[in-house]
Amino acid sequence: MFPETNKGFSYEDCKATSDWLLAQTDIRPNVGIVCGSGLGGLADMLKDQVVFNYKDIPNFPQSTVHGHAGRLVFGTLKGRPCVCMQGRFHLYEGYPIQKITLPMRIFKMLGVETVILTNAAGGLNQDFKVGDIMVIKDHINMPGFAGNNPLVGPNDERFGVRFPCMSDAYDRELQQLAVDIGQELGYGDFLKEGVYCVLGGPSFETIAECRILHKLGADAVGMSTVHEVIVARHCGMRVVALSLITNLVVMDYDSQEKANHEDVLQASKLRAGQLERLVSTVVTRIEPNNNYI
Ligand SMILES: O=P(O)(O)O[C@@H]1C[C@H](O)[C@@H](CO)O1
Ligand SMILES: Nc1nc2[nH]cnc2c(=O)[nH]1
Numbered sequence: 001m002f003p004e005t006n007k008g009f010s011y012e013d014c015k016a017t018s019d020w021l022l023a024q025t026d027i028r029p030n031v032g033i034v035c036g037s038g039l040g041g042l043a044d045m046l047k048d049q050v051v052f053n054y055k056d057i058p059n060f061p062q063s064t065v066h067g068h069a070g071r072l073v074f075g076t077l078k079g080r081p082c083v084c085m086q087g088r089f090h091l092y093e094g095y096p097i098q099k100i101t102l103p104m105r106i107f108k109m110l111g112v113e114t115v116i117l118t119n120a121a122g123g124l125n126q127d128f129k130v131g132d133i134m135v136i137k138d139h140i141n142m143p144g145f146a147g148n149n150p151l152v153g154p155n156d157e158r159f160g161v162r163f164p165c166m167s168d169a170y171d172r173e174l175q176q177l178a179v180d181i182g183q184e185l186g187y188g189d190f191l192k193e194g195v196y197c198v199l200g201g202p203s204f205e206t207i208a209e210c211r212i213l214h215k216l217g218a219d220a221v222g223m224s225t226v227h228e229v230i231v232a233r234h235c236g237m238r239v240v241a242l243s244l245i246t247n248l249v250v251m252d253y254d255s256q257e258k259a260n261h262e263d264v265l266q267a268s269k270l271r272a273g274q275l276e277r278l279v280s281t282v283v284t285r286i287e288p289n290n291n292y293i
Pocket of ligand 1: 090120224
């Protein structure tokens, strides 16, 4: 009934991958972290590391993008067991959407309850500046409008329901926790909240596309995160996501600005340390029983 490419990985495939990982580490993570472009330093914060190269993990795709190392790092953050993707997969790398989101189901099977995602994004909101950190409050799934959703294909109820709700995709308490911690750390001047819009990439947006996305209510645009969030929510994990605004999109035909990946990586370096501090503090305030301290 479904074409072969839409079948994704079975529950048993995912279990085989998670069992393979669990057999090689004693760490039992309850927090999973995904590092965006140029933000892989987050993984380096983990202590007592057990590291797997993606190429060695059964069923895992390979990272092909500069700024995404391609390592799954288990470790502890101030004593809290975590697993961190140092490099994620994007639609434009050519993988089926079910493959780029496979790690979320692996996270779930490893015991992860909360997923923290980061990304580099272009700022559409006219009040945003390069270096702002945006706590994502909602998303617009542009590829999803055309049917490119990671849950397309047969639904296995052991993962989640056929028609998952997305109006609560971004956990409100975790959003507030991230904002509160940002304020405590003195990030008030560059801490924002907003809507993230995903496009397929890899080409950056035209001026007309940026104008329309802005009119649609998006504050930032990128090429990731949303697919992972959908799969994470489908299998019941809580989600908080942060965009680092690495460039302001071009909305004016007189502008000479041109988006490019090297500038994105360069800009992510400016705020990487502060973003890492924000994420690590969020992790330490999440209790295993899902309460916040
Ligand atoms: O993985 P993220 O979303 O951080 O990567 C962004 C989107 C593209 O992959 C790349 C463009 O520079 O950065
Ligand atoms: N689509 C998109 N992704 C980005 N990632 C970082 N900056 C951008 C951008 O301007 N557009």
